[in-house]
Amino acid sequence: MFGFVLKRVLSAIPVLLMVAVIVFLVLRLSPGDPAVMIAGPNATPEQLEDLRTSMGLNRPLLEQLFIWMGNIARGDFGVSLVSGKPVADLVMDRFGPTLALSITTVILAVAVAIPLGVIAAWQQGKWIDRLVMAGSVVGFSVPVFIIGYVLILIFARKLGWFPVQGYRPMSAGFGEFASRLVLPTVTLSFPYIALIARIVRTNVIEVMNEDYIRTARAKGLAERGVLMDHALGNAAVPIVTIVGVSITMLIGGVVVTESVFNIPGLGRLVLEAVLARDYTVIQTVILLFSTIYVFINLSVDLLYGLFDPRIRY
Amino acid sequence: MFMNRFQSGLLKTTLLSLCLSTAGFAAQAETTITAVMHAPLRAVDPVISTAYILRNYGYMVYDTLLARDSQGAPQPQMADWTVSDDGKTYTFTLRDGLKFHDGAPVTAEDAVASLNRWSQVDKTGQVMAALMSEMTVVDDKTFTMTFPEPTGIALIALSKPSGVAPFILPKAAAETPISQPITSTIGSGPFKFDEAAYQPGVSATFLKNEDYVPRTEPADGLAGGKVVKVDKVVWTTMPDSMTAVNAMLSGEIDFYEQIPHDLLPLVEGNPDFTTEMYRKQGSQNLVRLNFTQPPFDNPKIREAALLALGQQSMLDAQVGAGSQYARTCPAVFGCESPYASDYAADKILEPHPEEAKAALAEAGYDGAPVLLMHATDLNNLAPQGPVIGQQLRDAGFTVDMVSMDWASVVARRASKAPVAEGGWNVFSTTNVLPDVGDPIGFIGVAAGGASSWFGWPDVPEIEELRGKLASTSDPDEQKRIGQEIDKLVIDNEVMIPMGEFYNVTVKSASLTGQLDAEAPVFWNMEKSE
């Protein structure tokens, strides 16, 4: 087990290295540079040149790449080219909202999707199954921001149940924190509920065809017990997989949701950083997401072992 | 290591939230204005950047030596001045009670250091520095500026309200090279910057500076006493204007600096809100042609472009057809400025596709595509590209409109290379009227060839006139020179004015007392319960 984790962590290094190189090259080959963004629209060419030199942007690309990677290896993520603040601080500042939104979304999605999927599988072919399935297709067919707007219109503006926008950390009081997270969470979880519910359904149906389900029925077990005790346990691995995949896919929706609900999270940070060509910030955030991706995949693999005794590391 | 960072982050978040929560609880005791500004605050150097949000930030945290009143006349702010009889020496004396936020008194040394740094960056400052023979500290409160010739530049420059205003920084900060943004937020202005609550790109908090001693005169424009009547101002940004309006409507914010004109119907007529337009904060659209690359190296083809373009469509697309928040204006320096002129008004205001076609034919335009850079991510700029593109096309140009974010426009416009190698032919932008109305500082009219603003027009007569204007102190003479420049700018198509529009500020009805100034300033503003 320890050996496995170690091996996986080590194997993540080349992946992250690859990410670092790809991101670095993609960014540095793009037009625009932070100097002009800092100096504003009317800066003179000389002023820009000075700024670039002082930011190290005039060195050869490869040299910049190595300097950056060397710094990261030492745990130094550099300072934001635009605000001059340490990138690590900026990212940590923005990490909380994104983390909160992601966690609530995953929890909501799983909590809603698994029962839906199981019910649909159980009632396979019946109207409730068709309803769930149709709902799930619609779930991924509506752009996230439209869902967000509609929810704001109904629940914030018309009914006034929740604030329109913003974010307060948990320390500002649970009510403050939770009330602002409800709408973004619901918005963001839509496609994931759809996705997870259908995967649960498919896998439960598939498991229901297995021989051991027949064995369970032959024991005299009622259908509900078959479903909950035997089918769900065996469908756990693919379900865990898809939840893992959902988490890694979350970021796309996060960027949009953070924009719609004005949540100061990482998605917005990176979007603004792209527009301002704040290289150090973009690189760090993407590297962070990639690390999370690797970490989630590792956790998913470890969870397999929890749900399936055949998998041992 | 990582953990430490994480904890420090957490700590910070906690602190911030504590502040916010106390704000929530102590609403009665404390008044807070929550304002959505037009752009997020990401950096804190108000001098090296021409970004308007940094100018606004500067007015919160810093103070200026002189300031313009609502009529545009320079008035004392931190300092009073005397002029020697020959008009060559200006003596500035700092008033009493000026203190930086860290408690240190403001001295003449600070002022001189700040002006030195500023004049390396700002165009007007550069002109002033070029004309000036020396600037000397006399004592703690006094310094002098000496010019070889009599000139009015000192007062114009030191009261410059916008672009980069000459804010006074502590000497230590002011000695930072301009290639390096300062990170200190210590000023002597009416508000203190709340460093702990600052989240770059998200929010910035300003606390009332209890130690600030305002002038005794009533506030007038940027001049007069800066009396702060609230405890706290919080600036936030909302990436999505719909969200901002929704937040405004549900009472989550008090102040929305620039509401998109299209959303005005949502708040107009609602007694809970007031909408106000500040003419001095208006903007001028301009189109810039690249003089160094074909086809616009050909004056005849530049003239065709001038003929092709017209103002009304652009303004319609920006603020809505028939809106009161825009007006056509043929004047290079803006219709509110002393230099306003209606030279070649018809040619500038209306599109003349047929005449443009004729001009093109005459010039032998070969149909080579004209590369138009279109910035898509800024509300005011996004509508410009399509309008310009269509007008040029209507006049027979082949237009290749390239859409990109503003950062890319800014990068690409610096290229003097041919289009095929990453260069460009046309771009457009906006400038605020206070900047536009200053023939010395306005980058759009500088025509010094390679050293001038992107597009690099080379019209020596204009440069000559601008020099002359800077060293003139007679208002009538200034006006005459200014209008002369206007004519030359249009005749050479140095820039093409595309109309003026005014942003609208929406405020909750409880908010009163905003000053009619070149920038949105928060002193004198009151929030009733």
Add this chain to the structure above:
Amino acid sequence: MTFEPDSAVAPNAPLDLPEMEGSGKGGAWQVLRDVLSSWPARISAIVLLLIVLMAVFAPFLGTGNPVTINPALRLQGSSAEHWLGTDSYGRDVYSRIVYGARISLAVGAGTVIVSLVLGIFFGVLTGYFKWADIIVMRFMDGLMAIPGILLAIALVAISGATLTTVLIAIAVPEIPRVARMVRSVILGVRNEPYVEAASILGTGVWKMVWRHMLPNTVAPLIVQGTYIFASAIMTESILSFLGAGVPPETPSWGNMMADGRTFFLLKPELILYPGVMVSLTVLSVNMLGDVLRDRLDPRMAKRL
């Protein structure tokens, strides 16, 4: 449990060959017929067909020039001249919707083609050759670890907003997924007896891949293709929303929604019309994909 009706009637006598319905070549037609036998699939197919026809015959459907602006006539309601009114530039919304079908379908189809072609290439390479597996898969892993939407935004920022850039930006993050799928099929099929049989019969590498391995990827690829198609259209709209989409002038549904969001409270139809079109298209494609998946490969979901 599965009962194979086949085996219940399969005779063993050498000459008693069962008459099978349809010839072997009819396989694809059979699939099509099966798929279209369900109502949701039938409706989806009709909707898609209509959208395709709309895209193809856009100029003949009473449309005007979708990019001509007329700021004086902005935000008009529906009229005889502008059936669905005009947008904030005074462009004809109906024409933009109709022409928008071209862009959306092009984005969908283009993404599918790019990601499938490259994905198959890398998948075969890594599935068949061990040396390539190590190198290419590391690269693919790296690509997969980068959030797709961020990569797309960055790519669009690099090369400027053009249809091609957006298409590539959307397709690139899909490539590793396709490659992985193809690779897993190839790895799985490598030890299938019929593949070994072919190698025993002296079949060469490329013939082997083409004849005996790739056909196995067709079913999962069709299914994955529908998902990519649908998600590409969605991603296009999200990129437009984030300001990194196709050029604003281009009539795409994503652009229209992004432009229209300012008017969500005032003129919701500006966002509604394109929104409905996107949802309809994506819905139809997803629906067809679902039915196809059920028909072709019930285990597909596991590999998603």
Add this chain to the structure above:
Amino acid sequence: MNDTPVVLSVEDVTIDTRPAGRKPIVRNITFDVREAETVCIVGESGSGKSVTSMAIMGLLPKDSLQVTGGRILLDGEDVLKVTPARMRELRASRVAMVFQEPMTALNPVKTVGDQIDEVLRLHTKLSAAERRKKVLHMMERVQLPDVERIYRSYPHQLSGGQRQRIVIAMALILRPRLLLADEPTTALDVTTQKQILRLIKELQEEEKTAVVFVTHDFGVVSEIADRIVVMNRGDLVETGTRDEILTHPKEDYTRMLVSSVPSLVPRCDPVPKNPKVMEVIGLAKRYGKKGFTSDSTVLAAQGISFTVRKGEITGIIGESGSGKSTVARCVMRLTEPSEGAVVLNGQDIVPMHNLRAVRKQVQYIFQDPYRSLNPRRTIGQSLMEGLVNYGVPEKEASRKAAETLEMVNLPAHVMNRYPHQFSGGQRQRIAIARAVVMEPSLLIADEAVSALDVTVQAQVLRLLEDIRTNTGVSILFITHDLRVAAQICNTIVVMQRGRIVEQGPARDVLAWPTHDYTRALIDAAPAPDWDFQNFRPVERAV
């Protein structure tokens, strides 16, 4: 004629697909099972025997199959009419079932103890401690070792035989009146099969359980049946006592079925000293590689040496894990041998880089005819592929393919058809044709008849023999089934755990085995003493 009470009475039962098909898949079946009696339902695949047993359990998949006629009386209670709740009550307590695949019949994510315990939880009110005691006791009764440990084990940690014992324990813990066993030993090795059969018999005698044993294997039938029900394509062909059916079958179908069952009597003599086609010398195969942390290598075969002569059929026999398939694959270099030489027509092929020349000389027939033909290519394309690869013009290849098809008794016009249009036996013929058309000097048949029904198996064996006679090809015949080997092999090589334990002429090895393992295999083979072809016990040659 018998006064022991009837436990199960199947009366005129018809089972149809839903929606109804052209013909019900089980038609008008009637039979009785009495206390302590074992009734075997015998039939080939598609005979409806499994469906019948599922119907008795009430486990037919509701949306695809239904009983449309007749009654199934369990102790006089019609299980077709009871409520679902009552049916659940009856299961495990009154009627229990043992399934074919011990690998999949147990839930992989629960411990086996828990899975047996579940039966008690469902049907009794015993306390946890009592249940545990009872489960452990039952586990001892099915002769599991170290029951405490196994109680906590997951299915994948147990061997196939142990899992089947768990399933049996689960089925019998409530002492049901009726046990349905659906091919419970088919997936097991012969030695394990023998143990399981004995176990069921013992438990049955103790508990007086009525047993319905569904199987295709007459060997098993002859060992355990009291009475036999023969089914064919949904019809009941005949019923009778074991001796009646085995010695005097009334129906032609039964005759054919019984006579197709291979017996252990060797039929072929050694071939004369023909030239060697292949000689394997000291072959070894090691799987896995040494890692940083552990040495995970497995020796799948070692010290393998044997010879195949022209026209000879050499059988390699062994149970699962004996390494027989590894040897076959190494000989073809489908798997790279770790050591040793394989001399093919005088040339060692192990060091060769280009296998084209070798591959033409040796052809392979795979076990599973459903997977060895590319489903997307026509029979003709599959048959011609090899020829075309070796430069034979299309026309010529097509002609040869047609000829070869006729050789395997398929008409030439099936060339345009796809594999799914053929039955398993037909596909195996096609696979054989595909190998033979290459005119190899050696054919390797890897369990080539194991997946086929007995009647088809007999046909294919005959075909292979004919081909050998007509073309003089040598055949390396890999099988786990001694009886099949006895039918066709001239020479037999017996393998156990990667080594050859005995080899020699089939007559000698089968009649006078010298190695204990060979003897154990022969003993374990079902009905070693019955000569099915002749409907009589084997006459022992002394």
